[in-house]
Amino acid sequence: MTHAGGVQAHLPTLLGEVAGAPPYLAGLIEAKAAVEHGPAVGADGARVGQDFQALHAVLDAAQAGSALPDGATAHAALDDFVVRHRPPHR
Incomplete structure (x- = not known):
């Protein structure tokens, strides 16, 4: 990815x-x-479960290799921006 x-x-x-x-x-x-x-018609549930686990491992590996933070990190900057740009209170 x-x-x-x-x-x-x-x-x-x-x-x-992938x-x-x-x-x-x-x-x-x-x-x-x-x-x-709804349920997937004609899908082999056991096979889908195995493949789901395998594809989940691919996503886990991509997440582990990602430089993205685990959560939002810009709360203070966003708060500062909103405060500076909000219209004057009447």
Whole structure:
């Protein structure tokens, strides 16, 4: 994954960036988009569970190698900005 300081949350795009993703994953993404919260029709639950764990490991490795902080770090700067740019109180 080559996102310098960014997060890719669009599953179809992310799929193209993960080497070795199982070939049926595109179909699952389409099924998710079609039914959003319904069960995936025709998916082998055990196989999907194993692949989920493997892909989760890929995401964990990407997170471990990321320079992004674990949480927001600009609270003070944002507060200062808002205070300086807020309209005068009437």
